[in-house]
Amino acid sequence: GAVVSQHPSWVICKSGTSVKIECRSLDFQATTMFWYRQFPKQSLMLMATSNEGSKATYEQGVEKDKFLINHASLTLSTLTVTSAHPEDSSFYICSAQQPGPATRVQYFGPGTRLTVT
């Protein structure tokens, strides 16, 4: 299957700072990438859909000014958590979708564990 990487795999930051998380599709071009968040013992929740070359589509309740998404190329999307607070501590997972007939399959990155102190 296709490979998606995320960087960093874990990060600890102080409250009020910003953190950038990268999501890369390593062996395919992804016109669409997705960002999810998962709190302990809860389900993955879709935060936003990122389309290459256009603005991201955010899910209801997700603040676009707080979670900045940039999808500048077909292999890279970034999520920046601005002015992070302890309640933003979570497991952030991206996924990438191949174009073409197999568009239903999403390949997930290994996730980034964010802890805000």
Added chain:
Amino acid sequence: RKEVEQDPGPFNVPEGATVAFNCTYSNSASQSFFWYRQDCRKEPKLLMSVYSSGNEDGRFTAQLNRASQYISLLIRDSKLSDSATYLCVVLIRDTGRRALTFGSGTRLQVQP
């Protein structure tokens, strides 16, 4: 009401047992259906897609009943390595939006 509902478990079963998980979905715009497996502190990995005709992959059998909006996963001859959380996932497509919706998962613990 959640769009995808699962029994959270945990299901504690001995090695070699057969175990079944159920899932219901509520959105009629649900288009495709999947079971994912998620190990602790890891990303979800696709286990199998689910089709109305039912499909099998080795020890795993998945079933979909569109009329009842019900999905199931059967694991036969459980192995220790099957211990994980199993996520029922539905692809919903409506008003131009296409998104995976995850159930909260059913935890399986296979014991020696």
